[in-house]
Amino acid sequence: MEILVLLKQVPATESLIAIANDRVSIKPDGLKYVMNPYDELAVEEALRIRESQGGTVTILSVGPAKAAEAIRTGLAMGADKGILIDPGNLTCDGLATAKLLAAAIKPMTYDIIIAGHRAVDDDNFQVATALAELLGIPNISMVVKQTLADGKIRCLCTVEGGTKEVEATLPALIATQRGLNDPRYASLPGIMKAKKKPLETRSIADLGLDAAGLQPLVTIKALKMPVERKGGRVIEGDSVAVKVAALVKALHEEAKVI
Amino acid sequence: MSQNLYFTKEHEQVRTALRDFVNKRINPFVDEWEEKGAAPLHALFKEMGELGFLGIRYDEQYGGEGLDYWYETVMLEEIARAHCGGVPMAIAVQTNMATPAIAEFGSEYLKEKYLRAAIRGEMVGAIAVTEPDAGSDVAALRTFARKEGDVYVLNGSKTYITNGTQADFLTLLARTSEAPGYHSFSLFVVPTDLPGFKISKKLDKLGMRSSDTAELYFDDLRIPVENLIGQEGEGFIYQMRQFQHERFSALPICYIGAEEMIRETVAYIKGRIVFGKPLITKQVLRHRLVDWLSGIECLRQLTYHIVRLKMAGQDATREISMGKLVGGRLLNQVADGCLQMHGGMGFMNEMRVSRFFRDARLIAIGAGASEVMSDIIAKLEGF
Numbered sequence: 001m002e003i004l005v006l007l008k009q010v011p012a013t014e015s016l017i018a019i020a021n022d023r024v025s026i027k028p029d030g031l032k033y034v035m036n037p038y039d040e041l042a043v044e045e046a047l048r049i050r051e052s053q054g055g056t057v058t059i060l061s062v063g064p065a066k067a068a069e070a071i072r073t074g075l076a077m078g079a080d081k082g083i084l085i086d087p088g089n090l091t092c093d094g095l096a097t098a099k100l101l102a103a104a105i106k107p108m109t110y111d112i113i114i115a116g117h118r119a120v121d122d123d124n125f126q127v128a129t130a131l132a133e134l135l136g137i138p139n140i141s142m143v144v145k146q147t148l149a150d151g152k153i154r155c156l157c158t159v160e161g162g163t164k165e166v167e168a169t170l171p172a173l174i175a176t177q178r179g180l181n182d183p184r185y186a187s188l189p190g191i192m193k194a195k196k197k198p199l200e201t202r203s204i205a206d207l208g209l210d211a212a213g214l215q216p217l218v219t220i221k222a223l224k225m226p227v228e229r230k231g232g233r234v235i236e237g238d239s240v241a242v243k244v245a246a247l248v249k250a251l252h253e254e255a256k257v258i
Numbered sequence: 259m260s261q262n263l264y265f266t267k268e269h270e271q272v273r274t275a276l277r278d279f280v281n282k283r284i285n286p287f288v289d290e291w292e293e294k295g296a297a298p299l300h301a302l303f304k305e306m307g308e309l310g311f312l313g314i315r316y317d318e319q320y321g322g323e324g325l326d327y328w329y330e331t332v333m334l335e336e337i338a339r340a341h342c343g344g345v346p347m348a349i350a351v352q353t354n355m356a357t358p359a360i361a362e363f364g365s366e367y368l369k370e371k372y373l374r375a376a377i378r379g380e381m382v383g384a385i386a387v388t389e390p391d392a393g394s395d396v397a398a399l400r401t402f403a404r405k406e407g408d409v410y411v412l413n414g415s416k417t418y419i420t421n422g423t424q425a426d427f428l429t430l431l432a433r434t435s436e437a438p439g440y441h442s443f444s445l446f447v448v449p450t451d452l453p454g455f456k457i458s459k460k461l462d463k464l465g466m467r468s469s470d471t472a473e474l475y476f477d478d479l480r481i482p483v484e485n486l487i488g489q490e491g492e493g494f495i496y497q498m499r500q501f502q503h504e505r506f507s508a509l510p511i512c513y514i515g516a517e518e519m520i521r522e523t524v525a526y527i528k529g530r531i532v533f534g535k536p537l538i539t540k541q542v543l544r545h546r547l548v549d550w551l552s553g554i555e556c557l558r559q560l561t562y563h564i565v566r567l568k569m570a571g572q573d574a575t576r577e578i579s580m581g582k583l584v585g586g587r588l589l590n591q592v593a594d595g596c597l598q599m600h601g602g603m604g605f606m607n608e609m610r611v612s613r614f615f616r617d618a619r620l621i622a623i624g625a626g627a628s629e630v631m632s633d634i635i636a637k638l639e640g641f
Contacts, residue, residue, distance in 0.1 A: 069271075073271070073274075076271065076275070185275060185278060185279055185309055186271070186309075187275075187308065187310045188309060188314065188325075189310045190310075191268065191272055191275060192268070192323065192325075194271075195268060
């Protein structure tokens with residue numbers, strides 16, 4: 001079973017995010033970067049499939065040189081090799097990222113591609129779906145359980161208020177949802193072995209693509225921090241009746257909810 | 259943030275893995291374990307063993323990672339970030355207190371049977387030196403192992419034994435001769451499932467409450483001769499060597515623990531408004547914090563110097579003793595001062611600083627009290 005995992009390096013969710021002076025990007029200083037948590041699920045699921053069916057796990061990531069750290073973490077967890085696609089100065093939107101991945105994956109043999117359903121930094125939800133479309137393979141998202149049999153993959157997926165069961169023929173792409181598994185930790189021997197595993201870097205030109213065809217269709221115009229929540233108001237009064245009356249008045253006239 | 263000269267990318271990866279583990283598999287349970295008076299060491303060590311965290315420095319032949327003292331330092335620094343002193347101490351007992359002598363002086367049999375199991379986290383170890391009437395004065399030990407054919411018959415008791423209620427084996431120092439001098443002691447691996455082993459009681463402590471501590475009793479416990487570590491009569495010497503690993507493990511616990519507490523305290527006094535201004539704006543407090551940070555940096559650099567000495571194969575007894583002496587003092591100073599800065603809130607058990615204050619106290623006592631460190635240093639200085 002040839003398994004590909006798509007992975008993105010993102011700022012750690014506990015990082016304090018500040019908007020840069022250009023107003024369209026975040027300040028990189030002091031940020032700690034980690035593997036996108038949904039991609040951790042993808043790596044874990046890939047390793048489990050390999051453990052039960054044999055095969056190899058290859059991690060692909062689009063990002064700057066620094067993103068190799070996240071690939072190394074995946075290799076330390078147990079993946080076999082990594083490919084970093086460095087887009088250089090190009091700012092990639094979801095579609096451009098998918099095009100880069102598609103170009104890298106097309107000449108490869110694979111049975112299953114596993115991705116996070118979204119990256120927690122810009123929450124686009126696009127790359128996995130766009131990639132499946134570009135490769136012309138089935139795409140199943142929000143997967144919380146999968147089983148492989150007879151060249152098919154059967155998945156349990158979350159939908160609003162419940163789950164659904166779907167099936168597709170391999171090769172297929174599945175996108176992970178929380179609950180799929182409990183990702184393992186990178187072990188110390190794993191970290192040491194990861195040093196020796198192959199990790200190659202490819203540029204846009206290496207993939208036979210041209211930056212002109214990858215210009216983003218979507219551009220960020222402004223970033224804003226969420227509005228700070230105001231503190232609550234305690235309604236004062238001499239008796240319960242007075243306080244209730246004041247509350248009703250406030251709900252009716254100020255909040256306009258009753 | 260301390261500047262880094264010594265740690266490579268691989269060290270940092272190991273650091274990240276350990277930090278992740280401490281944050282996810284230790285910290286969420288610390289309150290519960292503190293309340294219970296013990297951490298589930300078999301389960302925790304099994305998990306840590308599988309990840310390779312318990313055998314960093316040990317030979318790959320016995321399941322270790324065969325890595326150097328810098329990796330061990332990374333491990334000690336990261337476990338020190340746990341939100342209590344008890345669990346890091348329990349781990350350090352396994353890696354730096356109960357096993358170094360087995361690895362260094364033990365037979366093939368002992369390494370295969372006990373070191374391997376300790377590295378895999380399948381056995382919990384404890385170090386049994388202290389007795390009701392002999393602590394830092396190790397030569398006053400009375401527990402006796404009398405050789406009878408192919409066993410040593412052990413009688414006596416040990417106290418303040420960390421991991422003592424859960425241990426599968428004890429690395430135990432006992433007299434094997436009544437003759438005065440340092441060659442009357444031997445170091446043994448004592449399995450706790452042998453008849454004659456008794457836990458007299460689980461001890462109640464001021465701090466380190468997530469770590470269990472026991473008083474143990476041996477009544478004609480028959481230790482097989484193959485469980486003797488190295489040569490009979492050399493145990494005291496082996497234990498003095500083993501103590502260097504034990505005391506070294508206290509240093510990262512001191513500077514990382516103190517640094518963590520300062521970070522917490524700074525966050526707290528930034529938000530605490532007194533007389534209309536955040537408390538952090540008081541110069542007297544800022545300067546006090548900086549004094550501590552300067553001391554912490556000195557201790558850290560002394561620790562790194564010790565690592566370099568050890569890597570060069572040089573004896574670091576003098577420097578380790580100095581580190582432990584300075585570290586114990588510094589940690590208690592920081593604990594006391596940070597609690598003070600928290601005011602009344604610092605006295606509440608719900609605050610991490612209050613636990614830290616209680617836990618810090620042991621560092622100046624355990625593994626050889628500060629006064630013993632001073633004596634060792636004085637002797638090495640020739641006075």
